[in-house]
Amino acid sequence: MTIADTNRKGATRIQRRNREAILDAALGVFSAQGFRGATLDQIAEHAGLSKPNMLYYFASKEAIxxxxxxxxxxxxxxxxxxxxxxxxxxxxxxxxxxxxxxxxxxxxxxxxxxxxxxxxxxxxxxxxxxxxxxxxxxxxxxxxxxxxxxxxxxxxxxxxxxxxxxxxxxxxxxxxxxxxxxxxxxxxxxxxxxxxxxxxxxxxxxx
Structure with a gap:
């Protein structure tokens, strides 16, 4: 299953990879913790990215x-x-x-x-x-x-x-x-x- 469109026009391979990593990490966190229990820090940690770097791709937890x-x-x-x-x-x-x-x-x-x-x-x-x-x-x-x-x-x-x-x-x-x-x-x-x-x-x- 593709959990996101990672082939957006103009996105570099690294950008697509990071976006996919964020969404995959978020899927694990949200499915375990629920929306309210999940945090941006948890998602960033599981994605292997810094929180500021993650926010470059998604402006908020809601957006993810x-x-x-x-x-x-x-x-x-x-x-x-x-x-x-x-x-x-x-x-x-x-x-x-x-x-x-x-x-x-x-x-x-x-x-x-x-x-x-x-x-x-x-x-x-x-x-x-x-x-x-x-x-x-x-x-x-x-x-x-x-x-x-x-x-x-x-x-x-x-x-x-x-x-x-x-x-x-x-x-x-x-x-x-x-x-x-x-x-x-x-x-x-x-x-x-x-x-x-x-x-x-x-x-x-x-x-």
Whole structure:
């Protein structure tokens, strides 16, 4: 995942590298500490830069956080965008479930960053939630509803079906410590979840 556009016009290789280092460091700090608990000093230390040097790229903690969220939301929606109205309904939905679980496995820090923002009331991303995100979810919910009308899948509230997919996949990233503590050693949470969620949603979707 690209956490920022590091190919801005006119940026030197060092500038792109430093910007990427700042955003990667900030991702770790914000996902662990939350927005309120994170400090510019912590981010600069993890990025290996001085605080004044870091502020050359981003004017404030808010600016860093907003840059991360903007890139994250776009990437986070890619799996839903890929749901094809012309595809086989159950296969398309199951592919979405598996893509969302895989994103949780690969990008747990990003998932926790997003969850922390939601818990704070989404002050820095509300416009995107009520804009691009809502528009995409409404579009795909209409597809799900159409499939249900045609008898391809069970007649389920489409928005809540999407919410349940989010909840059951992102849980493994946001509550990773709890999941691993309960399962104990010798378990691969994501492999087990992949099989379980496949069974669960196929039964749920059966007309």
């Amino acid at each position: 956080h907003e840059a991360l969220l903007a890139g994250l939301l776009d990437t986070w929606l890619d799996p839903l965008r890929a749901l094809d109205p012309k595809g086989e309904p159950v296969a398309e939905i199951m592919a979405y479930v598996h893509r969302k679980l895989e994103m949780s496995r690969l990008y747990p820090r990003e998932s926790r960053l997003f969850a922390n923002e939601m818990l704070q009331g989404a002050p820095r991303i509300m416009a995107a939630l009520t804009g691009d995100l809502k528009a995409l979810v409404d579009e795909k919910a209409a597809v799900l509803q159409d499939w249900a009308r045609q008898g391809h899948i069970a007649d389920l509230p489409p928005h809540h079906l999407i919410f349940s997919i989010w909840a059951l996949t992102q849980h493994y990233a946001d509550f990773d410590v709890q999941v691993r503590a309960v399962l104990g050693e010798g378990h691969d949470p994501y492999a087990e979840a992949d099989s379980f969620l496949d069974t669960l949603f196929r039964k749920l979707l059966a007309p």
